[in-house]
Amino acid sequence: QRQAVVSTQSTGELQGKRVIITVKPRLIIPDTNCFLDALNKIKKLVECDRYKVAIPLMVLDEIKGLCRSEAKAEQAGIALDVCEKLISTKSVNLLTSKGNLMASGEFKEARTGDKGCNDDMILAGVRSISDHTGSQVLEDDAVHYTRTAVFLTSDSNLRVKAHTHHLAVMTVGEFVKRARL
Numbered sequence: 001q002r003q004a005v006v007s008t009q010s011t012g013e014l015q016g017k018r019v020i021i022t023v024k025p026r027l028i029i030p031d032t033n034c035f036l037d038a039l040n041k042i043k044k045l046v047e048c049d050r051y052k053v054a055i056p057l058m059v060l061d062e063i064k065g066l067c068r069s070e071a072k073a074e075q076a077g078i079a080l081d082v083c084e085k086l087i088s089t090k091s092v093n094l095l096t097s098k099g100n101l102m103a104s105g106e107f108k109e110a111r112t113g114d115k116g117c118n119d120d121m122i123l124a125g126v127r128s129i130s131d132h133t134g135s136q137v138l139e140d141d142a143v144h145y146t147r148t149a150v151f152l153t154s155d156s157n158l159r160v161k162a163h164t165h166h167l168a169v170m171t172v173g174e175f176v177k178r179a180r181l
Contacts, residue, residue: 031153099128
């Protein structure tokens with residue numbers, strides 16, 4: 001599956017070059033809002049076995065925090081139960097803010113030392129793993145990025161930040177529609 005996004009880079013050595021992003025999804029990284037607003041679609045992505053799904057550690061922390069919120073406690077509790085089940089059955093991996101994929105038993109240790117706001121920490125992990133698993137080719141008039149990691153979020157500010165780093169980002173609904181699930 002491919003998606004081409006074309007924009008113009010405006011800084012550094014890439015100034016004035018077109019940016020083309022090709023998405024070949026293998027790893028799906030959902031944001032907190034996906035678990036609260038589209039939990040069934042996330043479960044469908046995990047069950048389809050076409051993609052590996054990685055939950056950022058900070059997303060788990062945010063869901064746990066929302067369990068104490070009056071407005072979202074019930075919804076967050078259901079999402080947390082699903083996450084814990086997926087983690088315990090090793091149906092998903094966990095993603096650190098440094099971009100490392102981990103098995104469920106390791107994740108408590110990795111959270112120490114992370115600094116920054118939650119969105120920045122989530123985005124740092126997505127950016128790191130995208131750079132590690134994807135590629136970049138510089139040509140005369142364009143920069144071609146191939147991305148195998150796709151970040152799913154409905155947070156418009158986070159989507160803008162992800163686009164500035166040339167990451168593959170879309171909503172769960174958009175992804176499920178493109179994947180024909």
